[in-house]
Structures are given as structure tokens and as C-alpha cells.
Amino acid sequence: MPLHPQVQAHLDRLAALNFAGLHTVSPEQARAGARLLSPGSGEPVADVRDLRTSGGTPVRVYRPTPDRNLPVVVFFHGGGYVLGDLDSHDALARALANRxxxxxxxxxxxxxxxxxxxxATDAGFAATEWVAAHAGELGVDPGRLAVAGDSAGGNLAAVVTLxxxxxxxxxxRFQLLIYPDLDFRRTNRSITELAGRYGNVTREAQHWFMDHYLADPADKLNPRVSPLLEPDLAGLPPAFVLTAEYDALRDEGEQYAQRLADAGVPVTLRRYDGMIHEFLRHPFDDAERAVAEAGAALAAAL
Incomplete structure (x- = not known):
């Protein structure tokens, strides 16, 4: 289907800002630009606390109700492993907690x-271990633990699960992968056809992100970088994989969902037509529906 009118209006506003090509700026400049585009703090929750894990990694804990022994979702933000922080995804984290x-x-x-x-992968796994080990202090049930993430965060959620x-x-118990980045080969149809279009980063920017993340280009084939290349996906927890029609990462997310299903893993794949990468962080009607659907999937699984 064509781009949703709300998406087209968003892309028109973005084009009018005339930002420099991402691959031409430094990570610090890119982070400053990303902060300008980040949505503000989202809907209220019962409690928010900033803590640090035993390893020193900052975390932000969102509690939807004062009740204890709640399920817990460890969430990893997107941003190409170079951008993003707790504030950039504050609204999405709040919405997922409430839904x-x-x-x-x-x-x-x-x-x-x-x-x-x-x-990032080591810190993500250590943080997940910390949540399980400190469940009593956090007021959560370690037997009802899920991981979730969007884009690069979806990669980290998949890698932590492996x-x-x-x-x-x-x-x-469950993995929620929101338009996940799962294949650093960058060769599938959507990544090549949609690069630089519909808000997707250009091919040059794809390499900008990868070159900053990897010290050794050979690691592109490492399943801890490209989970789609993991040879055995059997025995993984059930998954909900969410993709967008005009997202360059669409095909790898859908391929991963198919590979999970082929390995006997219960999986739900949901593509949002007319939508683009990162659409859950924008005030689109379908973003509201997608967050509600993802929250419902977490609630049902946990």
C-alpha cells in the first residue's frame, strides 16, 4: 500500500530540515541531531527510578502499578549502536510498561x-542477568522475564536471548523484536531497494554505523552481530516480530521470524503496511496500535 498520509507528512517535515548526510558528521554531532528529533517524555506510570547494575550500566525502571511481583521486560533502545539513550526511548518504554x-x-x-x-552485547546480557538476580529488590517475578528492543535494540534482544x-x-520467556537489525551483510532486497528512501538511512550511513560498531569487518558474519546467521534457532523462547513495509530492515526481521518458525519456535510476525522504520516513536495512529499489540503480546506471554 502507499505510505500512510501521516508518514508522508512526517517525511516532508524531515526533508525540510535539510540535515547533513549522517555519514558526513561525527557521532557527537549525530547524537545532538538525534536528540532534537526525539519525542519528549511519554505517558505517566506509577513509578520511575534510575539505577545502576552491579556492573555499572545505567538502567531506568518503569513500574506501571505499585504492585510487586510483576512480570519484567528488559528493553534495549535503537540507534544503530551509536545513537540513543534512556531519554530517546522514554516514551516507548513507558507505553510498553502500561500496555x-x-x-x-x-x-x-x-x-x-x-x-x-x-x-553492548556483553552489557545487555549482564544487565539481563542482573535483573533476574535482583528480582526481589526490583519487585518483579524472575520467572516471567522477557527481552525487547527496537532496531539495534532488537538485535541486542535477539543476541541476549541466544x-x-x-x-x-x-x-x-519471550522476545519482542521491533523492526530488528539482524543481518550485517546488508544484501537483502529491502535493505538495498529502500536505502536512502522513506526515511531509511543511505548505504553510506549503513556503513557509517557498522564501521563505528565493529573493530573487525569479519565480525559481520558473527551470529552475535548478525543473529540471522545463527545456524540453530531451536529451543529459543516464543517471539513477536514486528516489521514495517517501507523499512529497509523489513526483510531480515521477516526472515528471522520464518527461521524461528522453521526451528519450532512459536512466533507471531506482524507487518505494518504503509509504515517506516522507527514508526513506533512517532505520533502515528498505527504506532498506537502497534504499541498496544506489542504490549498485549507481552502480557499474554508473561
Whole structure:
């Protein structure tokens, strides 16, 4: 279907800002620009606390109700492993907490290029272990634990799930992957056809992100970087994979969902037609529906 009119209006406003090409600026400049475009704080929740894990990683804990022993969702923000923080995804984290009835622990993992792979994946797994180990203090049920993330955060959620399977803990019950970044080969149809169009970053910017994240280009084929290349997906927890029609990352998310299903993993794939990458962070009608659907999936699983 064509772009949704709300999306087209958003892209027209973005084009009028005439930002420099992402690949031509420094990470610091890109972060400053991203902060200008970030939505403000979202809807109210019962409680918000900023904490640090035992390893020193900042986290923000969103509690939808004062009740204790709630399910818990460890959330990883997007931003290409270079951009984003707790504030950039504050509104989405709040909405997921309220829609799912779960405590959401948003993880401020270390960004590249200051901290290259595997710093983010290691910090993400350690933060998930910390949540499970400190469930009593956080007032959550460690037996009802999920991971979630959007874009690069969806990559980290998938990688953390694979790491938990390999380690035998923590017991992740569900994975919510929102237009996840899962294949650093950058060769599939949507990544090549949609690059630089409909708000997607250009091919040059794709490499800008990857070059900042990876110290060794050979790591593009590492399943901890490209989970789509993991040879065995059996035994993973059920998944909800959300994609967007005009997103360059669409195909890898849908391929991953198919591979999970082929491996016997219960999976729901939901494509939002007429939508673009990062649409959940914009005031679109379909963003509201998608957040509600993702929250309902978490609530049902947990």
C-alpha cells in the first residue's frame, strides 16, 4: 500500500530540515541531531527510578502499578549502536510498561565507537542477568522475564536471548523484536531497494554505523552481530516480530521470524503496511496500535 498520509507528512517535515548526510558528521554531532528529533517524555506510570547494575550500566525502571511481583521486560533502545539513550526511548518504554502490565527495565548500554562490539552485547546480557538476580529488590517475578528492543535494540534482544540459551540462564520467556537489525551483510532486497528512501538511512550511513560498531569487518558474519546467521534457532523462547513495509530492515526481521518458525519456535510476525522504520516513536495512529499489540503480546506471554 502507499505510505500512510501521516508518514508522508512526517517525511516532508524531515526533508525540510535539510540535515547533513549522517555519514558526513561525527557521532557527537549525530547524537545532538538525534536528540532534537526525539519525542519528549511519554505517558505517566506509577513509578520511575534510575539505577545502576552491579556492573555499572545505567538502567531506568518503569513500574506501571505499585504492585510487586510483576512480570519484567528488559528493553534495549535503537540507534544503530551509536545513537540513543534512556531519554530517546522514554516514551516507548513507558507505553510498553502500561500496555503490558510489566515492569520495564530500559538499559543504557555503552555506545560505539567509544565502546565497540562486543561491549553492548556483553552489557545487555549482564544487565539481563542482573535483573533476574535482583528480582526481589526490583519487585518483579524472575520467572516471567522477557527481552525487547527496537532496531539495534532488537538485535541486542535477539543476541541476549541466544546467549541465555547457551548459558542456560537467565530464563527468558519471550522476545519482542521491533523492526530488528539482524543481518550485517546488508544484501537483502529491502535493505538495498529502500536505502536512502522513506526515511531509511543511505548505504553510506549503513556503513557509517557498522564501521563505528565493529573493530573487525569479519565480525559481520558473527551470529552475535548478525543473529540471522545463527545456524540453530531451536529451543529459543516464543517471539513477536514486528516489521514495517517501507523499512529497509523489513526483510531480515521477516526472515528471522520464518527461521524461528522453521526451528519450532512459536512466533507471531506482524507487518505494518504503509509504515517506516522507527514508526513506533512517532505520533502515528498505527504506532498506537502497534504499541498496544506489542504490549498485549507481552502480557499474554508473561
Amino acid at each position: 503490558s502490565g510489566s515492569v520495564v527495565v530500559s538499559v543504557d548500554y555503552p555506545l560505539a565507537p567509544e565502546h565497540r562490539f562486543p561491549a 546467549a541465555a540459551r547457551a548459558a542456560g540462564a537467565p530464563p527468558i
